[in-house]
Amino acid sequence: MAGIEVTALHKRYPDGTVAVDHVDLSIGDGELFVMLGPSGCGKTTTLRAIAGLERQTTGDIRIGDTLVNDLPPAERDIAMVFQFYALYPHLRTRDNLAFPLRAEGLPKSEVHKRVEEAARLMRLGPLMDRRPRRLSGGEQQRVALARALVRRPRAFLMDEPLTNLDAELRADMRTEIKHLQGQLGTTMVYVTHDQVEAMSLGHRIAILNKGRVEQIGTPLEVYDRPASLFCAEFIGSPPMNLIEVEVVDGKLHSKGGLVLTPPPGLPRDRSLVAGVRPEALEVTEPGAEGSVPARVVSAEGLGDEVIYVVDHGGQRDVRVRMPPTVRFATDASVGLRHSGGTPAVYDVHTEDLVA
């Protein structure tokens, strides 16, 4: 087991595409580290560089204390699970699991022992004598995971391993992976573009955009104080409301009259945007105490909650999360009230968190 250090990683493909512009990561030993980002932001490329399947243009990668820049994948002692499961189609489950061990030249008894152990962990019993073609997607992915762990590698790399599964199975497998990682205590780098997956799995999350790291933090940090407008829009469903504000008399005032407590250390001379989570707002009866006028544009009942989209001072997409017991009709005049703490504030031009 080992931590992974990625320093100033830059990858330019021969055709000129810059897939990774500048990435620094410091992944602790035993950490479940998630890389999250939209399609094409360079997640896979970063992971493949760590695995040694792709040679970075510049930058250093260390696994444990070893600088692995020039080591072939085989010598890095890591296992990778792909989105496409990459089980050898001509081999039965048992042999698929045994393959990496035979490659290492382990004695037969040890191979057998480890295969059985992995099979038990991933509950593959009845699947051991089938070929991949006769396994369902979820079963194939379980075999792929088992194959990754038989080798007891120093780290696991997972590239969107659950993308091809349906929602329910995905949730199950997510739990399973998290549990497994905790049990084994092996460092894991998990790539996904699904923020729910990232939030529920990761000890820490790195949000990538256009080949750069936008933010690294625990799920809570990332959720509460997104480091940039990009992160603010990417994390959360529905995402954070971004409300234009001005600083007047030491308070943040929106165009519609909402008044927010500013965080300390706010610069005065810039165009600012406050990031307000939908659950930090309330829809009230019109004229309720502390509320400002707003109008309901639409309401999405989700069963356990209702997402109101309201028009507030000309901004027609302010989202508010409310319990399902509260009911307002579309087009109704209502009040809007801020009920959360101090919001995150961003500079419109640099798009970064200012306070």
Place this chain on the structure above:
Amino acid sequence: MAVSVDDAVSAGPVRDHTPPARRFGGRGRAVLEVALLTVLAVVMLFPVLWMVETSIKENRDVYAIPAKFFDFKVTVDHFKDVFVSSSGGRSGLSVSFLNSVVVAGVSTVLATVLGVPAAWAYSRFALKAKKDQLFFILSTRFMPPVVVVIPIFLMYRQVGLIDTQLGLILIYTAFNVPFTIWMMKGFVDEVPAEYEDAAMLDGYTRLQAFWKFTLPLLVPGIAATAVFALIFSWNEFVFAIFLTSSDDVRTAPPAIAGLIGGTTVDWGLVAASSVVFAVPVLVFAYLVRRHLVAGVTLGAVRR
């Protein structure tokens, strides 16, 4: 290892289940189509039938006027003549057939051994000007091979490859390699690169990963490609007749052609040797029939 070449073709092209009659209208049209196709089939197949018939007719019946279609005496003498000379030893034709087997076989093996790794490399690696290179390789197949017969002849004379089996093997290999690369690249493209990635992470080198994981999955494709190359080399006539002359080097096509041209022609022998010559091609063509159809109908080997 038992390999079904057809495994390489997925479910097969989308079939059109609409009966022809309904597609083009009236029943009369369908009847006309069937009639025309029958005529065409007869015209095309009659020479083949006649060849087979002639090869088993006694000489007297071969030359009978009017021609005998059904009531002839059956003999296998002509087939015996193909392999055994009148003096009892091996016939010249049998030597030619053996030469054909050697030349077609070796050139096919060479083209496969060279072409498959090349196709893999073109499929997997980012190479400089890859598209241009592939186009160049393909462009060598744009012209009919006959165009280069004279230059090749002159070159071969310089280096002493005239009238050698090696000369034929080299030229056939040269023609088959581009074809092999192109056809195999399609097959390699369909094998996900992740197999090799996974194998490399499991501790294999890149070449081992190719050898152990990708190659087994390519076997049906290789078989199909090799059969095409084999058929080309087996059937090749122009280079064979220009570049070789002695009986112990010549391949079967020019040797069979050489049977015709004396004062008397032993048609029974010509027919029998043609049948012997055609059988391997028929067998192989049957093996790759689906690929052949795809090649003919789509104008491309395979997506």
